[in-house]
Amino acid sequence: xxxxxxxxxxxxxxxxxxxxxxxxxxxxxxxxxxxxxxxxxxxxxxxxxxxxxxxxxxxxxxxxxxxxxxxxxxxxxxxxxxxxxxxxxxxxxxxxxxxxxxxxxxxxxxxxxxxxxxxxxxxxxxxxxxxxxxxxxxxxxxxxxxxxxxxxxxxxxxxxxxxxxxxxxxxxxxxxxxxxxxxxxxxxxxxxxxxxxxxxxxxxxxxxxxxxxxxxxxxxxxxxxxxxxxxxxxxxx
Numbered sequence: 001x002x003x004x005x006x007x008x009x010x011x012x013x014x015x016x017x018x019x020x021x022x023x024x025x026x027x028x029x030x031x032x033x034x035x036x037x038x039x040x041x042x043x044x045x046x047x048x049x050x051x052x053x054x055x056x057x058x059x060x061x062x063x064x065x066x067x068x069x070x071x072x073x074x075x076x077x078x079x080x081x082x083x084x085x086x087x088x089x090x091x092x093x094x095x096x097x098x099x100x101x102x103x104x105x106x107x108x109x110x111x112x113x114x115x116x117x118x119x120x121x122x123x124x125x126x127x128x129x130x131x132x133x134x135x136x137x138x139x140x141x142x143x144x145x146x147x148x149x150x151x152x153x154x155x156x157x158x159x160x161x162x163x164x165x166x167x168x169x170x171x172x173x174x175x176x177x178x179x180x181x182x183x184x185x186x187x188x189x190x191x192x193x194x195x196x197x198x199x200x201x202x203x204x205x206x207x208x209x210x211x212x213x214x215x216x217x218x219x220x221x222x223x224x225x226x227x228x229x230x231x232x233x234x235x236x237x
Contacts, residue, residue: 064125065118070104072115 065073079096087095100106106114134140136153138160152160 061122064121067114067118070106070114072111072118074104075100075106075111075114 067073075096078100079093082096082099083092097108097111100111101108131140132153136155138152138156138158
């Protein structure tokens, strides 16, 4: 039958490709469901920033899921390869498992246990990456996650510098407020001293003017009375 020939070619082609000396390009992984919990927000935000994963991340995931050829990752690749032959649903997965089991000797329990191990790997790696992301964002202190030797990222360093500058600005603002209060007090004292000095000068001016007026009055009177003829005749007699 044609479909059996296609399946045989797909299985043969798959394992020949796996045994080739040149590494094959990693297939584009299907989107994984977002697990519940605190990790959902970073992925939601990331989905608004990028539309496709970077190749370095795809390579990282591929290396993370790489196995010995007898694990669930290899089985999933076989499913994808056989799907091109037109199989779908239960028939696809059962046919792929039959071929996989015949070639590797893996039973169903071991295959599903391998799937659980891969899921655990992905979850643990994602938790590590999210912790590192929070450290880079300055949302959590460094050195408390799985990677205890991780250094602060550029964003965390910038946030630390921002916090430091905010503290310095607050301190300078407080100093400015204190100096402004001192300036107002000095200005008030200077104004009071100025008024006191002006009042003293005004008082002196009044005293001086009164003395000058009194002196001028007596001087004028003396000049007038001492130089009259009657004064001269009386002195001659």
